[in-house]
Amino acid sequence: MxxxxxxxxxxxxxxxxxxxxxxxxxxxxxxxxxxxxxxxxxxxxxxxxxxxxxxxxxxxxxxxxxxxVEGTTTDYTVVSGDSLSKIGKAHGVSWQTIYEANKDVIKNPDLIQAGWKLKIPTA
Known part of the structure; x- marks a missing residue:
């Protein structure tokens, strides 16, 4: 084969x-x-x-x-109680997509902090 x-x-x-x-x-x-x-x-x-x-x-x-393809992004400020999954669900993208777009800010996808500015790729 x-x-x-x-x-x-x-x-x-x-x-x-x-x-x-x-x-x-x-x-x-x-x-x-x-x-x-x-x-x-x-x-x-x-x-x-x-x-x-x-x-x-x-x-x-x-x-x-x-x-x-480089797409457009939406800016989002993390608030208390957020997780990448929760943010992703609200924006129609996976948490992995958000993590990949913000590796310069997020070192551990399980630990995000209120006040961080994230780029959310459009779905």
Whole structure:
């Protein structure tokens, strides 16, 4: 089985997610998947699909170069009682998306403080 067939589910998902400039090529027993996803969630979905096909990423036969379209963000000030999950739910994005967009501010996603200014990517 060639790599294109082995990872068909991954490449089909990329197509279904409308990854822009999608390029899939096999070279030297490695499958290269390049393109630009519409959101961090789409990129995360691709990595999750890859993780299901190669759970421990041991095959080392895929290189994914998926960029994310720079979208607009909303500024949000953390208030007492907030969590990334709560903020994400209110804005229609995952807590992981908020964390990725604010790694310069958030060192531990389980510990956020009132008064912090966060960028919330639009869904």
């Amino acid at each position: 060639n790599l294109v067939d082995k990872y068909r589910e991954l490449t089909d998902l990329a197509t279904n997610l409308s990854v822009a400039n999608l390029q899939v090529r096999e070279q030297d027993n490695v499958l290269y998947v390049d393109g630009t996803a519409k959101s961090a969630e789409d990129k995360e979905s691709l990595w999750n699909a890859y993780g299901k096909l190669d759970p421990d990423f041991r095959s080392a036969d895929v290189v994914m170069n998926i960029a994310v």
